[in-house]
Amino acid sequence: MKKFYVTTPIYYVNDKPHIGHAYTTIAADVIARYYKIKLDEKRVFFLTGTDEHGAKIAEAAGMNNKSPEKFCDELIPKFKLAWNNLNIDYDYFIRTTNKKHIKFVKNILRKIYENGDIYKDTYSGYYCVGCEKYLIKADLVNGRCKLHPNKKPIKQKEENYFFKLSKYQTKLLKALDKGEYQILPKSRHNEVYNKIKKGLDDVSLSRQEVTWGIPVPWDKKQTIYVWFDALLNYYSGPQIYSKTPPKDTQWFPADVHLMAKDILWFHGVIWPAMLLSAGLPLPKTIFAHGYFTINGQKMSKSLGNVIDPNKLVEKYGADAVRHYLLSAFPFGVDGNVSIKDLEEKYNNELANGLGNLVSRVSHLCEKYDIQVQEKQEVLEKCLQIKPGVIWKEIENYKFDRAIKNIFQIVNSANSYVEKTKPWEIAKTDPKKLEIILKDLVVCIRQIAFFLKPIMPKTADIIDKEFSKTKLRKVRPLFIKIKD
Numbered sequence: 001m002k003k004f005y006v007t008t009p010i011y012y013v014n015d016k017p018h019i020g021h022a023y024t025t026i027a028a029d030v031i032a033r034y035y036k037i038k039l040d041e042k043r044v045f046f047l048t049g050t051d052e053h054g055a056k057i058a059e060a061a062g063m064n065n066k067s068p069e070k071f072c073d074e075l076i077p078k079f080k081l082a083w084n085n086l087n088i089d090y091d092y093f094i095r096t097t098n099k100k101h102i103k104f105v106k107n108i109l110r111k112i113y114e115n116g117d118i119y120k121d122t123y124s125g126y127y128c129v130g131c132e133k134y135l136i137k138a139d140l141v142n143g144r145c146k147l148h149p150n151k152k153p154i155k156q157k158e159e160n161y162f163f164k165l166s167k168y169q170t171k172l173l174k175a176l177d178k179g180e181y182q183i184l185p186k187s188r189h190n191e192v193y194n195k196i197k198k199g200l201d202d203v204s205l206s207r208q209e210v211t212w213g214i215p216v217p218w219d220k221k222q223t224i225y226v227w228f229d230a231l232l233n234y235y236s237g238p239q240i241y242s243k244t245p246p247k248d249t250q251w252f253p254a255d256v257h258l259m260a261k262d263i264l265w266f267h268g269v270i271w272p273a274m275l276l277s278a279g280l281p282l283p284k285t286i287f288a289h290g291y292f293t294i295n296g297q298k299m300s301k302s303l304g305n306v307i308d309p310n311k312l313v314e315k316y317g318a319d320a321v322r323h324y325l326l327s328a329f330p331f332g333v334d335g336n337v338s339i340k341d342l343e344e345k346y347n348n349e350l351a352n353g354l355g356n357l358v359s360r361v362s363h364l365c366e367k368y369d370i371q372v373q374e375k376q377e378v379l380e381k382c383l384q385i386k387p388g389v390i391w392k393e394i395e396n397y398k399f400d401r402a403i404k405n406i407f408q409i410v411n412s413a414n415s416y417v418e419k420t421k422p423w424e425i426a427k428t429d430p431k432k433l434e435i436i437l438k439d440l441v442v443c444i445r446q447i448a449f450f451l452k453p454i455m456p457k458t459a460d461i462i463d464k465e466f467s468k469t470k471l472r473k474v475r476p477l478f479i480k481i482k483d
């Protein structure tokens with residue numbers, strides 16, 4: 001593998017980011033950090049950003065009595081702040097209002113047009129501004145969009161340009177069969193594959209009523225449908241940003257697009273069809289993770305249960321939030337999160353588990369003046385789990401398992417301390433004491449290495465403290481939360 005290019009969806013800027021956005025972004029950061037270790041910093045490109053055009057944003061801006069431009073400009077720092085607080089090390093933050101992006105979108109659209117894949121027709125149906133899409137029968141429950149029951153779908157009849165998605169049915173199935181691109185997890189692949197097999201309807205790619213968007217290059221009365229504009233960020237982003245790819249490769253196409261299942265159809269079907277039409281290469285993997293609820297409820301403003309990631313970071317620290325969200329349930333299935341669970345995990349795994357191990361071992365080393373060389377061999381006692389297993393789990397997006405395995409090592413190291421009782425051995429057998437503590441130090445160094453992509457700040461602190469030859473007691477990494 002010569003390079004790794006990973007993306008998150010570009011989020012709508014109709015409001016500040018919430019914990020759902022943070023979930024995908026943290027996962028992408030773990031993947032990017034992992035490959036930066038494996039391949040080299042220079043060979044990884046991590047793109048995130050914001051989706052700023054369309055009716056949804058225009059509506060939100062209007063409600064705030066602001067122009068969409070001003071409204072977006074004011075919200076962007078909130079996204080950047082949240083990612084900064086969560087220690088997200090993205091390479092480039094793309095905004096779809098970026099002039100260069102707009103140029104790329106127009107060029108690709110023209111290419112698709114010239115290839116004969118765009119025609120004009122009348123659309124008549126219901127549009128959901130929340131989803132930014134025309135609704136089909138399966139999307140409706142009691143005449144309302146399943147995902148946005150509070151928003152009345154808008155009945156519309158307008159002239160639109162259409163993209164011949166139907167033309168790509170066989171090509172997409174073949175590409176999936178041959179593994180030219182893959183949709184993960186397998187269950188999602190099956191869903192999408194079977195849906196494509198049933199037949200594809202052409203999709204509207206322009207809007208007549210919406211003015212906040214990129215004008216269709218050959219018809220200024222229409223704007224480009226926000227999803228066509230947004231998906232192309234994955235193409236424009238790496239070209240706008242100056243991080244040059246290694247000489248022997250190029251960034252595009254992506255190695256993985258991460259998102260939740262809500263927008264898999266756009267990524268797994270419409271996006272590859274657009275690429276085929278424009279003569280561009282397909283991404284390698286499209287991974288759709290699950291959707292999560294908060295205390296068993298859908299997150300929504302009206303329920304007042306929207307969690308601000310900044311508040312969590314402020315209270316528990318970035319690493320605890322990263323650790324909790326990725327370990328709460330497997331990446332790929334739906335799950336539930338709650339503050340109670342977070343605090344339980346925090347106390348058990350971070351404060352009592354890792355924090356305790358680090359502070360007691362460093363304290364014992366200081367007390368008995370144990371000196372450990374930088375390159376001390378790892379003894380197998382603490383490491384029943386082979387490093388390769390944990391790295392493979394991260395490569396396969398099994399973050400919960402990787403975390404479980406790392407914390408199993410933490411637990412066995414703690415048990416080793418309890419079983420061997422170094423403070424008692426110190427009285428009778430200083431040689432043995434030295435062996436035990438050196439063993440533990442090496443084990444902790446290894447734990448820190450595994451934690452690098454997942455809990456980078458904690459890993460750095462442990463790394464710094466435990467690479468010293470003369471160790472000092474490390475201040476508590478996680479303060480226990482009391483009821």
Ligand code: MSP
Pocket residue numbers: 008009010011012019020021023024051230231232233258259260261262263290291292293299
């Ligand atoms: N703007 C489009 C994406 C365009 S990408 C070319 C969009 N934006 S969004 O702001 O609605 O973000 C949707 C994404 O946010 C989901 O796919 C997922 O990555 C993340 N999530 C939002 N809420 C979530 C949960 N409750 N659970 C899991 N992921 C969540 O769609």
